[in-house]
Amino acid sequence: MKTTLQTNIVExxxxLSEIHSKFSETELNTVPYEGSWTAGQTTQHILKACSGYAALFLGKTEETTRTPDLYIKDIEALFLNFNIKMNAxxxxxxxxxxYNKGEQTLELLNKEADLLTLSAIHDLTLTCLDSQVPGFEKFTILEWLSFALIHTQRHTHQLNEIYKIVNKI
Structure with missing residues (x-):
């Protein structure tokens, strides 16, 4: 379970890093169309969303009485449906x-390292009691880390679309 999760974190x-690296500093801060975030804002949103897990995992937890990956398919079905518009x-x-491209690049590397460390040191089967995603039951540590990755995959897709627009591809 840990090896698969860590492989998913790296991938x-x-x-994410591949598409982020394609943007010039100017493109990173170009609004692709009215009402859209820039690539820099999208990346910053990912960075914010991948924060706070260390404190959550050190908070109140309990043994899980269900399959620890039960909600991952539901998270994927929701967040990888690119036809749904969501509000953060x-x-x-x-x-x-x-946004500064170099600073964001470094922050992305740090977030990846943080998630890898958290996945290595915690019991992924524990249920976290201090936070909950609306519409879902309380997540296990495995589900929280998977949520971070699935959410990141959603916005990596968005970054690819923004890149095409700002580069008129």
Missing amino acids: TFKN PDYLLPEIID
Whole structure:
């Protein structure tokens, strides 16, 4: 379970880093169309959404009485449906500023390392009691880490679409 999860972390961040690296600094901060986030804002949203897991996993937990990966398919069905428009909660909204590509690249590497460390040191089968995604039951550590990756995959897709628009591909 841990090896598969860690492989998924590496692959997800490899794909994210590949598309992020394609943007020039100017393209990173170009609004592709009215009402859209820039690539820099999208990346910042991912960084925010991949934060806070260490504290959550050290918070209140309990033994899980169900399959620890029960909700992963449901998370995938929802977040990898690119026809659904979602609104981020306020605390995950990126600031409307110009983002520095180098700083974001370093932050992405740090987030990947953080998630790899968390996946290695924690019992993935424990259920976290201190937070919950609306519409779902409480997640296990495995489901929380999978949620972070699936959410990142959703926005990696978005970054690929933004890249095509700003480069008129």
